[in-house]
Amino acid sequence: MKIIECPRDAMQGREEFIDTAIKAAYINQLLEVGFDTVDFGSFVNPKAMPQMRDTAELLELLDLFHSKSKLLAIVANKRGAEDALHFEEIDYLGFPLSISETFQQRNTNKSIAEALEVVEDIQNLCEIKGKTVVTYLSMAFGNPYGEAFSVDIVAEFVEKLDALGIKIIALSDTIGVAEPKLIEKLFETNIQAYPEIEFGAHFHSRPEGIAEKIHAGLKGGCRRFDGAIKGFGGCPMAKDELVGNVATEVMIEVLEKEGHHLNLNMEEFGEAMKLAKFVFG
Template identity: 75%
Template sequence: MIKLIECPRDAMQGIPHFIDTAIKAAYINQLLEIGFDTIDFGSFVSPKAIPQMRDTEEVLSLLDLHHSKSKLLAIVANLRGANDASHFPEIDYLGFPLSVSETFQQKNTNKSIQAALEELEEIQNVCEVKGKTLVTYLSMGFGNPYGDPYSPDMIAGFVEKLDQLGVKIISLSDTIGVANPDLITELFQIQKQAYPHIEFGAHLHSTKETIGEKVLAGLKGGCERFDGALNGFGGCPMAKDELVGNMATEVMIQTLESAGHDLQLNKVELKEAMKLTQFVFNEV
C-alpha cells in the first residue's frame, strides 16, 4: 500500500512569524483525523537554526493520538536531537537529512558529509536501542544548485552505505524542485531493484503543474511513500533564497486515487484541514 506522509513541520518551518503553539497543535490534531500514514510534525533542532520549531515538545504534549492511526515523525540534525526525541514514546520515526551535496550538508547541518554519516550511524544505534525507526532523507538527491558533483551512481553509493548501517527507510529528496519524471523513475527503479528490502520514499518539491507527473514517475519506479503538505506550503529555508513549495497533498491524493490506489482517507476531515490551512498559513 502507498503511504502518504503529511509534513506540517516542513510547511511551517520557513515562515518568519512564529505560529502560536496552540494553533500548531490544533492543525496537527486535525491532520491526525484524516488517516495519513505518518505526520512529520516537528523537529528537535537548534531553535537558533529553526526558530519556528522551538516549541515541538509543547506541541507534542497537546496532540490527541488516541483515535488516530497516523504515526509521528520528528526531524533531528544531530545525536543530541535524536536522544531528546527518543525519550518520547509517541514518536515512531526520527528523520535525518543527509545531503549528497557537500555544500548543502554544511549549510543545513554545519558539518561535512563524512561527519554526518558518522553521526547517522550513532543515531541509527539510538533508534535501535529506543525502538524508533530512522528515516534518512537524501537531500539534493536529484541535483543541486551549487555545482557540486551529482550522478545517479552517487545516489547508489549513498544507499549502499545506508544499507550497511541497517537503515530501512530512505527518502530521495528533491530539495529545490529540479527533478524531471525520467530521472525520478530511473533513480527509484535502480535503488528498488538493488535493495528490495528497503522502503524508498519521495520528498519532492514542485510547482502544482508538475506534481501529477512526478507522482506517476515515482510510482513507475517503485516508490512506496510520498511526502507532501496541504496546498503545497513550505520549502527548505536552508536551500536557497526562493523557496520551492512542497508537493501539494491534495493533488497527490487525486493522482494516486486516479491511478487506482485506495488511500483510506477521511475526506470530510481532509476538507476541514484544507480550510484550516488558510488560517494557519495566511494569517501569521
C-alpha cells in the same frame, strides 16, 4: 501506499511564530485524516529553527488516542535524537543527509562524513529504543552548486546507509529540479537493488510539475510519498515561492486516478484544508 503529511516542513521556514495552540489544533486535525505518518516537528537548535522551538510542548497537546497515524520528528545531531527519544509517542526520527557537501554544511553544519557518523549514532540509539530512522537524501536529483551528481553517486550513498541498517530512505528533490525520467530511474534502480529498504519521495515542485513527478515515482516503484497541504513550505534556498512541497490534495487526486485506495477520511481532510488557510494565511 503511504502518504506522509509534513506540517513541520510547511511551517519551519515561516518568519512569524505560529502559536503552539494553533499548531496543535492543525496537527490534531491532520491526525484525524488517516495519513500513515505526520511529520510534526523537529528537535534542533532553536537558533537555527526558531519556528520549531516548541516541539516538546506541542507534543503534549496532540491527541493520539483515536489516530492511526505515526509521528515523525526531524533531528540534526545525536543530542537532538536523544531529546526526541524521551517521548514514546514518536515513532520515527528523520535525518537530512545530503548528496551535496555544500548543502550538508549549510543544513546541519557538518561534512558528509560527519553526517554519516551521526546517522550511525542515531540508528544505534533508535535500535535500542525500538524506533525507526528515516534518512532523507537531500539534493538526490541534483544541486545548484555545480557539485558532482549522478545515479551512481546516489547508489553509493544508499549502499552506505544499507550497511548501517537504515530501512527507510526518502529521495529528496530539495530544489525542484527532478525530471520524470530521472525520478523513475532512481527509484527503479534502488528499489531493485535494495528490496529490503523502503524508498520514499520527498519532492519539491512548481504546481504544474506535481502530477508528472508523482507518476514518474509510481512508475519507478515508489509507494511512499511526502506532501503538505496546499504545497506550503519548501526550501528557502530555491528562491522561488512556487517551488514548495508537493500539495497533498494534488497528490491524492493523482494517486486515486491511478487506482490507489488511500483509506483517508476525506471529510476530515476537507476540514484540514480549511484550517490550513487560517494557519498559513
